[in-house]
Amino acid sequence: MxxxxxxxxxxxxxxxxxxxxxxxxxxxxxxxxxxxxxxxxxxxxxxxxxxxxxxxxxxxxxxxxxxxxxxxxxxxxxxxxxxxxxxxxxxxxxxxxxxxxxxxxxxxxxxxxxxxxxxxxxxxxxxxxxxxxxxxxxxxxxxxxxxxxxxxxxxxxxxxxxxxxxxxxxxxxxxxxxxxxxxxxxxxxxxxxxxxxxxxxxxxxxAHLGGGIWKAEFSGKSGIGFNGEELISALDATVSFAMLLQKFKLRLNELVKPHPLWSHTDRGIDVVVLSILSGDTKRELQEKLPADGKLNFWIEGYPGMTAEQILAMLDEFYESELPHFPILAKCRPTITPLIRYLSGSExxxxxxxxxxxxxxxxxxxxxxxxxxxxxxxxxxxxxxxxxxxxxxxxxxxxxxxxxxxxxxxxxxxxxxxxxxxxxxxxxxxxxxxxxxx
The missing domain is CATH 3.40.630.10 (Zn peptidases)
Structure with missing residues (x-):
C-alpha cells in the first residue's frame, strides 16, 4: 500500500x-x-x-x-x-x-x-x-x-x-x-x-549525559571562644565548599574537551549544589558555631567520563584553591556517593x-x-x-x-x-x- x-x-x-x-x-x-x-x-x-x-x-x-x-x-x-x-x-x-x-x-x-x-x-x-x-x-x-x-x-x-x-x-x-x-x-x-x-x-x-550525586561531610570544632581556643565552623567550611564547586564548574569545562554531540549548546557540563545542612536544624536559635555540615552535589559527565575521573579532577582543583578558601585546609570534607554514577552514553x-x-x-x-x-x-x-x-x-x-x-x-x-x-x-x-x- x-x-x-x-x-x-x-x-x-x-x-x-x-x-x-x-x-x-x-x-x-x-x-x-x-x-x-x-x-x-x-x-x-x-x-x-x-x-x-x-x-x-x-x-x-x-x-x-x-x-x-x-x-x-x-x-x-x-x-x-x-x-x-x-x-x-x-x-x-x-x-x-x-x-x-x-x-x-x-x-x-x-x-x-x-x-x-x-x-x-x-x-x-x-x-x-x-x-x-x-x-x-x-x-x-x-x-x-x-x-x-x-x-x-x-x-x-x-x-x-x-x-x-x-x-x-x-x-x-x-x-x-x-x-x-x-x-x-x-x-x-x-x-x-x-x-x-x-x-x-x-x-x-x-546520546545522553551522565552524572552522579555525592555527599560532602564536614566536622569542625564547635562552641564559643571563652578561653581563646581555636574554633572551626563546619558551616563556614560547607559554604566555602559550595563556592568552590561553582568555580570547579568553570574549571571542569576548561579541562574536558566538549563532546561533538553537545556542540549545539554552550551549556557545558553542570555542577550543582543540591542541599546544605549544618547545625541543629530543629532549633531556630543557635548559640555556638556548628560542629557539622553536609552538602549534596551533582556533577555531570560526557559519554566516556567516569566518576573516578571527575573526583580526581575535583580533588586536584580543591588543593589548588586552598589559598582562596583557607578554612578548607583546616576542615576537609569526607566525600561519598549517594547514587550510582549514571554513565553517559551514545x-x-x-x-x-x-x-x-x-x-x-x-x-x-x-x-x-x-x-x-x-x-x-x-x-x-x-x-x-x-x-x-x-x-x-x-x-x-x-x-x-x-x-x-x-x-x-x-x-x-x-x-x-x-x-x-x-x-x-x-x-x-x-x-x-x-x-x-
Whole structure:
C-alpha cells in the first residue's frame, strides 16, 4: 500500500482519538508510583500497565527483579535497593515476520511529590489549558502513554507491522537506579533498536549525559571562644565548599574537551549544589558555631567520563584553591556517593544506527511538518547507558514537551503528546515495515 495512505490513516486516527489519548495519560498520572529508595510503590501502576498491554493483545510478561538470572552478579548492578513487590512488565506485539524490531522502554517510578504546593495536587491528572498536570506527566508517563497509543493507532487503522514491537515498563530508574532497565536486557528483550520516551521536547537525542550525586561531610570544632581556643565552623567550611564547586564548574569545562554531540549548546557540563545542612536544624536559635555540615552535589559527565575521573579532577582543583578558601585546609570534607554514577552514553556508530536515525528523521518530518534536529546530545542523564553500554540494542531518547519535571505543577503539553503518538507510529511503520489491510 502507498506509504502516504498509511500516514493519512495515522493522522486521521490521532485527530479522532485525542480525548481518549489524553484520558489514558491522565489515568497513568493518577496512579502514584513514587520511588522511595531503597523501596518503591510501583506495583499498582505496573498492574494497570500490564492489564492495558493485555487488553491490546500483547503477550505480557511480569517478573520480579530478584528472579532475573545474572542480575545481581552483573557489573552494572547497584546492590542498594529492595525489589520485593516491584515488578517489571513488558508486552510483545508480534509482527507478521521479516521486519526489524523495536522496544519502547520507560520507567514506571516517579520522584516524590515534594513539599511545594501544587495547584491541583500531584496525582490529580488534571487537564487544563492544553496541558496534563501531575507527577510523572512529563517524566515520563506521558511518553509511555504515547507508545501505547501509537501501537493502538496502528492496530485500529488496519496497519500490520512486519517486525516485533515491545513496550517495557521498568521500575527504579529515578534516584540513580536503572537496575530495572538492566533486568530487561538480561530477560532477553534486546531487539534491533530502542526508544526511551524521556521528556526531550520532541528533540531526538542519540546520546545522553551522565552524572552522579555525592555527599560532602564536614566536622569542625564547635562552641564559643571563652578561653581563646581555636574554633572551626563546619558551616563556614560547607559554604566555602559550595563556592568552590561553582568555580570547579568553570574549571571542569576548561579541562574536558566538549563532546561533538553537545556542540549545539554552550551549556557545558553542570555542577550543582543540591542541599546544605549544618547545625541543629530543629532549633531556630543557635548559640555556638556548628560542629557539622553536609552538602549534596551533582556533577555531570560526557559519554566516556567516569566518576573516578571527575573526583580526581575535583580533588586536584580543591588543593589548588586552598589559598582562596583557607578554612578548607583546616576542615576537609569526607566525600561519598549517594547514587550510582549514571554513565553517559551514545548510540553505537554503524549502518544500523544510521538507518534507524534516518527513519526517525523521516517519520519526524511527517509528524512535525518540518525537518528534525540532527545529532544532539541530551541535557540530562538517564538509563540509556544500560542499552548502549550493556546490551546489543542502541537506544534513542525521544519524548514530549512540557515543564517542571521533578517540581510542583509538573506538566506535559498535550499537542506535543499527540505529535509524539504520530511520530512513534510513523517510526514503527518505517523501521519495522508495514502494510495496510
Amino acid at each position: 502507498d506509504r502516504n495512505v498509511l500516514s493519512d490513516r495515522i493522522a486521521l486516527w490521532i485527530e479522532g482519538h485525542k480525548a481518549e489519548s489524553a484520558a489514558l495519560a491522565s489515568e497513568l498520572v493518577r496512579i502514584p508510583s513514587v520511588n522511595h529508595p531503597p523501596n518503591g510503590n510501583e506495583a499498582a501502576y505496573q498492574t494497570y500497565f500490564g492489564d492495558r498491554l493485555r487488553s491490546m493483545g500483547a503477550e505480557v510478561t511480569t517478573y520480579e527483579l530478584d528472579t532475573v538470572p545474572g542480575l545481581k552478579e552483573h557489573p552494572a548492578y547497584m546492590n542498594t535497593r529492595n525489589y520485593a513487590g516491584r515488578p517489571n512488565v513488558h508486552g510483545l506485539f508480534s509482527g507478521t515476520g521479516n521486519g526489524r524490531s523495536l522496544v519502547f522502554s520507560g520507567h514506571a517510578d516517579t520522584v516524590y511529590e515534594g513539599v511545594e504546593p501544587w495547584q491541583d495536587g500531584p496525582f490529580s491528572g488534571t487537564i487544563r489549558d492544553g496541558k496534563l498536570f501531575g507527577r510523572g506527566s512529563y517524566d515520563m508517563k506521558g511518553g509511555m502513554a504515547a507508545a501505547l497509543e501509537a501501537v493502538r493507532c496502528l492496530q485500529e487503522s488496519g496497519i500490520r507491522l512486519a517486525g516485533n514491537v515491545y513496550i517495557e515498563s521498568v521500575v527504579d530508574e529515578e534516584h540513580g537506579g536503572a537496575n530495572g532497565t538492566l533486568a530487561g536486557r538480561l530477560m532477553g528483550i534486546n531487539p534491533d533498536m530502542a526508544i526511551i520516551p524521556e521528556p526531550t521536547n520532541l528533540i531526538p537525542y542519540p 548510540m553505537p556508530a554503524g549502518p544500523q544506527t544510521d538507518s534507524f536515525l534516518a527513519s526517525v528523521r523521516s517519520a519526524g518530518s511527517i509528524a512535525l511538518g518540518h525537518e528534525t534536529a540532527r545529532g544532539q546530545g541530551s541535557p540530562f542523564a538517564c538509563d540509556g547507558f544500560m542499552f548502549n553500554l550493556h546490551s546489543p540494542t542502541p537506544a534513542l531518547v525521544l519524548g514530549p514537551s512540557g515543564a517542571n519535571a521533578h517540581a510542583a505543577d509538573e506538566q506535559m503539553d498535550l499537542d506535543s503528546y499527540y505529535t509524539l503518538i504520530r511520530w512513534y507510529a510513523e517510526i514503527m511503520v518505517d523501521w519495522c515495515g508495514a502494510e495496510g489491510e
